[in-house]
Amino acid sequence: MDALGAVLSVVTLLPATAVAVENSFKVGRVAVESGKSFDDVTKAVKSLVAKNGMMVMAEVDQGKMLSMTSLHLQAKLFLIGNPNVGKQLFEQDHAVGLYVPLRLFVYTDANGKTYVAYDKPSTLLPQFQNEKVGMVAGMLDQKIEGLATMAAQ
Numbered sequence: 236m237d238a239l240g241a242v243l244s245v246v247t248l249l250p251a252t253a254v255a256v257e258n259s260f261k262v263g264r265v266a267v268e269s270g271k272s273f274d275d276v277t278k279a280v281k282s283l284v285a286k287n288g289m290m291v292m293a294e295v296d297q298g299k300m301l302s303m304t305s306l307h308l309q310a311k312l313f314l315i316g317n318p319n320v321g322k323q324l325f326e327q328d329h330a331v332g333l334y335v336p337l338r339l340f341v342y343t344d345a346n347g348k349t350y351v352a353y354d355k356p357s358t359l360l361p362q363f364q365n366e367k368v369g370m371v372a373g374m375l376d377q378k379i380e381g382l383a384t385m386a387a388q
Contacts, residue, residue: 278388280382283382311342327363355376357372
């Protein structure tokens, strides 16, 4: 096979790989619908994070930023975590900083419904191929699921 043939072979494989990666992330993405208002859910997130031994490390008002582009929506991203849990992960592999602290996203859709969305840590962290990281990821799945569910109720 010549060089061009090798490049074309690789290029034809790329879309299938991209789809596989995309589908694996969809499996781990969770969106919990709420009957409450956006403001009530964001207040609940802040309160529940503190009550569950975690902290809001950063809050990004994406809706406000996007309003500069004339797109008007309600959307806030929260970076949440616990420094002691983070330490356990960072001791194993510093690159976990790509995913820790966890991201919790509160938004309204086009119909005005509010959602609390997150990616399961157990779908993001296995790439580190570390038993301790995997164990902590499972614990974090439960923690963030409970938090999102309670905030949405």
